[in-house]
Amino acid sequence: MATTQPKLLVVEDEPAQLEVLSYNLQAEGLTVIAAATGDEALLLVDEEVPDLILLDWMLPGVSGIEICRRLKSRAATRAVPIIMLSARSEEVDRVRGLETGADDYMVKPYSVVELMARIRTQLRRTRPAAVGQRLEYEDIVLDAETHKAFRGDATLKLGPTEFRLLATFMEKPGRVFSREQLLDRVWGRDISVDTRTVDVHIGRLRKVLCKSGGEDPLRTVRGAGYALG
Numbered sequence: 618m619a620t621t622q623p624k625l626l627v628v629e630d631e632p633a634q635l636e637v638l639s640y641n642l643q644a645e646g647l648t649v650i651a652a653a654t655g656d657e658a659l660l661l662v663d664e665e666v667p668d669l670i671l672l673d674w675m676l677p678g679v680s681g682i683e684i685c686r687r688l689k690s691r692a693a694t695r696a697v698p699i700i701m702l703s704a705r706s707e708e709v710d711r712v713r714g715l716e717t718g719a720d721d722y723m724v725k726p727y728s729v730v731e732l733m734a735r736i737r738t739q740l741r742r743t744r745p746a747a748v749g750q751r752l753e754y755e756d757i758v759l760d761a762e763t764h765k766a767f768r769g770d771a772t773l774k775l776g777p778t779e780f781r782l783l784a785t786f787m788e789k790p791g792r793v794f795s796r797e798q799l800l801d802r803v804w805g806r807d808i809s810v811d812t813r814t815v816d817v818h819i820g821r822l823r824k825v826l827c828k829s830g831g832e833d834p835l836r837t838v839r840g841a842g843y844a845l846g
């Protein structure tokens with residue numbers, strides 16, 4: 618895996634549907650976080666912003682449409698793609714769903730193959746390296762498919778951790794990642810690594826990037842973390 622697995626939040630109140638969906642998504646190499654209600658979904662998103670949300674329309678309590686509207690009106694979650702899942706098929710509902718800000722819409726029963734294709738389309742925007750896109754930043758090129766990185770004509774000899782770090786930065790040039798966010802993205806949440814480990818690997822990545830010439834493209838932001846550019 619070139620980068621850490623994209624995290625999908627699935628909001629679905631039917632246990633059987635949630636199970637099938639989770640199984641299929643995990644088989645595709647995605648990490649699944651599940652919520653059975655809208656309130657639960659909002660709490661989970663507050664804790665950790667996912668890479669994409671699959672959102673059932675009909676939920677007990679707060680409806681999927683309302684959840685979508687709230688998430689799209691918040692700065693922290695506005696850019697997270699939302700695919701609405703619904704048993705309704707009327708055109709008017711489809712329009713309403715998209716007006717609420719949903720990025721895509723699928724009517725149940727849907728084909729898993731088609732759903733996966735649409736998920737990949739959305740992830741190409743938010744997690745391009747994770748779906749094998751080639752990324753470029755100034756003279757740095759990262760090819761997630763072949764797992765190679767270059768600066769100018771030079772091949773960057775990166776260890777797996779440094780490669781994932783670089784991919785994370787190149788997915789969002791200019792964005793400042795905190796050490797905790799990098800730990801989460803690059804090492805995964807379960808592994809208990811010290812935030813100091815992040816500094817060590819940043820140092821290694823810097824060394825490789827500078828060895829091939831050019832200025833250090835990584836920026837240390839005091840008290841905040843690191844950014845590319």
Ligand code: CA
Pocket residue numbers: 629630631673674675676
């Ligand atoms: Ca439902």
